[in-house]
Amino acid sequence: MDKSGSAFLPRILFFNVNGSGMGHLNRCLAYARQLREQVCPVFFSLSSAIEIIEEMGFKADYFVSHNWSRASSSEWNRELCLRLGLMLERVRPAAVVFDGTWPYQGFIHACREYGKAKIIWSYRGLHQADKIKPFLYPDMFSMIIRPGEVGDEFGFEDGDFGCPQVRVPPVCVLKDDELLDKVQAREAMGLSENGRYALFSLGAGNINDVEGVGVGLIQQLQNAGFEVIWVNNPISVKDVVLPEGVRPVSAYPLVRYLRAFDVFIGASGYNTCCEIVQAQVPALLVPNTDTKLDDQNRRAYLVARHAPIIVSRCGNESEREASVRELLQLADMHIDRKCLVPMNGAALAADTILALANR
Numbered sequence: 001m002d003k004s005g006s007a008f009l010p011r012i013l014f015f016n017v018n019g020s021g022m023g024h025l026n027r028c029l030a031y032a033r034q035l036r037e038q039v040c041p042v043f044f045s046l047s048s049a050i051e052i053i054e055e056m057g058f059k060a061d062y063f064v065s066h067n068w069s070r071a072s073s074s075e076w077n078r079e080l081c082l083r084l085g086l087m088l089e090r091v092r093p094a095a096v097v098f099d100g101t102w103p104y105q106g107f108i109h110a111c112r113e114y115g116k117a118k119i120i121w122s123y124r125g126l127h128q129a130d131k132i133k134p135f136l137y138p139d140m141f142s143m144i145i146r147p148g149e150v151g152d153e154f155g156f157e158d159g160d161f162g163c164p165q166v167r168v169p170p171v172c173v174l175k176d177d178e179l180l181d182k183v184q185a186r187e188a189m190g191l192s193e194n195g196r197y198a199l200f201s202l203g204a205g206n207i208n209d210v211e212g213v214g215v216g217l218i219q220q221l222q223n224a225g226f227e228v229i230w231v232n233n234p235i236s237v238k239d240v241v242l243p244e245g246v247r248p249v250s251a252y253p254l255v256r257y258l259r260a261f262d263v264f265i266g267a268s269g270y271n272t273c274c275e276i277v278q279a280q281v282p283a284l285l286v287p288n289t290d291t292k293l294d295d296q297n298r299r300a301y302l303v304a305r306h307a308p309i310i311v312s313r314c315g316n317e318s319e320r321e322a323s324v325r326e327l328l329q330l331a332d333m334h335i336d337r338k339c340l341v342p343m344n345g346a347a348l349a350a351d352t353i354l355a356l357a358n359r
Helices: 023-035 050-055 073-091 105-114 182-189 210-223 254-260 270-279 296-303 317-331 345-358
Strands: 011-016 040-045 059-062 095-099 118-122 143-147 155-157 165-168 197-201 227-231 247-249 263-266 283-285 309-311
Touching: 011 023, 011 073, 023 040, 023 050, 023 095, 023 118, 023 270, 023 345, 040 050, 040 073, 050 059, 073 105, 095 345, 118 345, 143 345, 165 345, 182 254, 197 210, 197 254, 210 227, 210 263, 210 317, 254 270, 263 270, 263 317, 270 283, 270 296, 283 317, 296 309, 309 317
Parallel strands: 011 040, 011 095, 040 059, 095 118, 118 143, 143 165, 197 227, 197 263, 227 247, 263 283, 283 309
Antiparallel strands: 155 165
C-alpha cells in the first residue's frame, strides 16, 4: 500500500502540460481526487508546480516544459518520448489522461509504442476561433472529455475524432462542501474578523503585464479602505514588485479561502471563473487578451450571468475607477448568494474515465 492507493488497484497516468496558468494541473488533480479510492493515480507533469501534486498525496515525475528547455523541438520530443515511454512501462496504466492544448509528438509516439492503455484527451474549449487548427491523429484517442464552461451540462457531442466526445460541467478541484465559510477562511488566513480585504489574483504574469493593471487597481482599493492581499502564482517565472502595504500570500487551492475576502480581482482563466462561481464572492474580472488560445473575454461575460461579477479591461484610469466603483456597490449589497449551476464536472469526468479504463 502507498499513499496514492493500493498496488492492486488499476493505475491511471495523468499527463498535464505547464501552460500559462494552473488550469491543466488543476483539472488533472480534480480528476485524480475523485478517483483516488478506485484507482491509483500517478502523474507525469510538465508543470513547475509539481510540489502541489505531491502535497495532495500523489506520486509524480517531472519533465521540463519545452518553453523552459534549451533543446530544439525535435530533441525535446525525442527525450519526452523516451522518458514517458519508460514511465509507461514502469507504471503500466490502464488509461492515460492528457490535459493540454495540443498533444506533443513525443507523447503520441510513446503512447502508441506502449499500446496497452486507453488514451483520453481532456480538451478544454472556448478557444479563439482564428487560432484553432486541425489535429492530425484523430484516431489515437479512446475518449475526448470537454471540461465545460459555467452553465454547461453533461452530454455527448459530435466531433472530428473517431471516438466518443463528452462535455461535462465545470471541473473544480474542490467540492462545494470543502470551501470554508467567511469566519473559518479568515481564521485560516490569519485575517481580522472585522477587516475589509481585497484579494488579487491576476495570473502568473508569464505572458502579460500584471503589475501595470494591478498597481492602479490596488491604489483604488486601498483608497477605499481595503487591505490588499496578492496571491503569488506557483508557476510565475518572475517576481511581481508590489506596492507598499500589499501582503503576498501563497495558497492552493485558492477557492478554499475565497470567502475570507470582501472582493476579488483576477483574470478570467478557467480556474478563476469556476472558483468565483463556486464561492460567489463579488469580483472584478480583467480578461487577459494576450493568451495564445483561450478566449478569456468571452468567458468573463459568460460567468457574469451566474455570479456577482464586473468585467473590464481596466486599460486606463477612468476604466479602473468605474470598475472599482461598481465592484464596491456589489460588495455592499450583502446578499446571501448561492451557486445555482452544476459544478460537478470533475466527478462526472472521473466516472467516464473509470468506466473506460475498466472496459
